[in-house]
Amino acid sequence: MADLYQKLVMLLGDDLTVLILGIVLTLGFIQFNSLFLIWLERKVAGHMQLRLGPMEVGPHGIIQTIADGIKLVGKQLITPRYVDKWLFMLAPVIVLMPVPLAFLVLPVHPGVVVLDMNVGILLIFGFSTLNVLTILMAGWGSHNKYSLLGAIRAVAQNIAYESPLLVTVITAVLWARSLNMSAIVDAQDKIWFVFTPWGALAFLIFLISATAETNRAPFDLPEAESELVAGFHTEYSGMRFAMFFLAEYTNMFIVSAVGVTLFLGGWRGPILPGFIWFLLKSYVLVFMFLWFRWTFPRVRFDQLLGFAWKVLLPIALVNLVVTGGAIKLIDLIR
Amino acid sequence: MTPVQGLIRPDLVAKIGFGLVAAATFGGAIIAVFFRNIIHNVLGLALALFGVAGIFFYLGSPFLAFMELLIYVGAITITITFAIMLSKPIGGPLPERSFKKTLGAGSVCVLIFGLLSYIVMGTKWTPAAMRSSDWSVKAIGQMLLTKYDLVFELISLVLLVSILGAIVTARYGRGRVE
Numbered sequence: 001m002a003d004l005y006q007k008l009v010m011l012l013g014d015d016l017t018v019l020i021l022g023i024v025l026t027l028g029f030i031q032f033n034s035l036f037l038i039w040l041e042r043k044v045a046g047h048m049q050l051r052l053g054p055m056e057v058g059p060h061g062i063i064q065t066i067a068d069g070i071k072l073v074g075k076q077l078i079t080p081r082y083v084d085k086w087l088f089m090l091a092p093v094i095v096l097m098p099v100p101l102a103f104l105v106l107p108v109h110p111g112v113v114v115l116d117m118n119v120g121i122l123l124i125f126g127f128s129t130l131n132v133l134t135i136l137m138a139g140w141g142s143h144n145k146y147s148l149l150g151a152i153r154a155v156a157q158n159i160a161y162e163s164p165l166l167v168t169v170i171t172a173v174l175w176a177r178s179l180n181m182s183a184i185v186d187a188q189d190k191i192w193f194v195f196t197p198w199g200a201l202a203f204l205i206f207l208i209s210a211t212a213e214t215n216r217a218p219f220d221l222p223e224a225e226s227e228l229v230a231g232f233h234t235e236y237s238g239m240r241f242a243m244f245f246l247a248e249y250t251n252m253f254i255v256s257a258v259g260v261t262l263f264l265g266g267w268r269g270p271i272l273p274g275f276i277w278f279l280l281k282s283y284v285l286v287f288m289f290l291w292f293r294w295t296f297p298r299v300r301f302d303q304l305l306g307f308a309w310k311v312l313l314p315i316a317l318v319n320l321v322v323t324g325g326a327i328k329l330i331d332l333i334r
Numbered sequence: 335m336t337p338v339q340g341l342i343r344p345d346l347v348a349k350i351g352f353g354l355v356a357a358a359t360f361g362g363a364i365i366a367v368f369f370r371n372i373i374h375n376v377l378g379l380a381l382a383l384f385g386v387a388g389i390f391f392y393l394g395s396p397f398l399a400f401m402e403l404l405i406y407v408g409a410i411t412i413t414i415t416f417a418i419m420l421s422k423p424i425g426g427p428l429p430e431r432s433f434k435k436t437l438g439a440g441s442v443c444v445l446i447f448g449l450l451s452y453i454v455m456g457t458k459w460t461p462a463a464m465r466s467s468d469w470s471v472k473a474i475g476q477m478l479l480t481k482y483d484l485v486f487e488l489i490s491l492v493l494l495v496s497i498l499g500a501i502v503t504a505r506y507g508r509g510r511v512e
Contacts, residue, residue, distance in 0.1 A: 122404065132412055136412070152419050
């Protein structure tokens with residue numbers, strides 16, 4: 001391996017090698033992660049409802065998702081007559097575009113990050129906003145009432161929950177005094193941010209907002225199947241539908257990984273190597289998202305928006321001020 | 335120098351990069367102005383702003399680039415779309431283009447373009463080598479709270495006015511219904 005790496009560096013140079021390797025690994029990981037998470041979700045759902053979940057294909061159904069994936073690739077791409085052709089076709093393509101970018105700035109292991117950017121956290125949140133735009137394109141382009149309603153809900157929900165989410169991110173950035181993801185992990189060498197009182201509160205708000213931002217139950221109103229068929233992706237079939245799912249499950253992992261980096265000390269942990277801890281912590285958070293989905297009933301839409309604007313945002317803002325005060329106090333004591 | 339690096343010329347890559355973001359900006363602007371479907375217009379605007387973010391990135395300020403993405407692409411265009419979706423039934427026949435309105439909008443655009451060009455031409459720009467190249471977040475923060483204090487405060491005034499406007503509109507509407 002080391003020999004091969006040396007040859008690559010000889011041929012391509014340092015930066016290009018790291019970038020190409022990073023992108024290849026990221027794309028591979030995105031596929032693997034989605035396959036694994038879809039299987040995990042069905043298993044978790046099954047066991048929480050006293051069922052077994054998929055059991056047929058492979059031991060405990062572990063290659064069920066691969067079979068489903070092959071089925072989806074082989075399916076016909078149906079384009080209804082009255083759709084807005086450009087938006088309808090572009091939406092599932094653009095939805096995957098910002099996804100690999102976020103991985104470039106995640107520090108996964110001591111000293112291992114593809115692009116050590118000094119405003120890394122902004123890159124992730126800057127590009128994640130494109131997600132809403134694609135939902136809008138899909139929902140509006142489908143020329144379907146249910147899709148449009150789903151898209152409108154998605155937009156309202158994302159605007160509402162992005163505010164408290166970003167305020168908690170600012171809180172963590174303030175505590176770490178850097179927008180660089182590696183520096184944020186470094187700042188948590190003595191104590192993880194979640195173990196401070198203000199950090200714990202910020203983490204709670206982050207978790208709730210992140211659930212809403214990734215359109216997961218109990219906040220999955222954009223695709224509430226009992227009222228909107230399937231929301232913004234009602235008209236999509238085959239691989240186009242699969243693209244939305246790929247993006248959704250990868251976004252779940254990204255949001256968990258960001259949470260781990262900001263609040264749970266990133267790759268820090270005893271005995272095991274860094275990237276194992278990073279993956280372990282991220283998947284624990286992902287599991288919590290699955291757990292929420294099969295535990296809480298879906299909320300009503302006015303409750304959802306009211307909760308974001310009237311409860312989460314004020315608490316997050318007060319918490320930000322308290323954190324600022326605490327940092328100043330700690331500085332004074334030292 | 336490695337073999338492949340010798341093949342890729344940095345100035346060429348930079349030129350292609352600039353060409354792409356400039357094309358996105360212009361293409362988006364054209365879609366935003368000339369297309370008849372209002373949702374296409376908004377998405378064109380989003381593309382143009384995406385291109386502007388690319389230009390900031392090209393000029394070496396990733397902070398501004400991501401802020402542009404986060405605030406303009408992420409928040410502003412989405413809010414505009416939201417307003418459009420809530421205000422008017424989508425679909426149905428498009429209204430006729432009125433010549434008077436087109437002429438008015440066109441002349442305002444030409445006027446603004448002339449004014450901006452006049453200012454750009456008249457300004458004595460400092461060459462890049464003599465300028466400070468410190469675009470870190472810290473430097474931007476200090477600039478905003480010292481040299482550009484007034485601008486910073488004025489922006490918050492604009493936000494205050496819009497919040498008050500929103501509250502007044504919402505309150506009035508609620509009173510009428512009851």
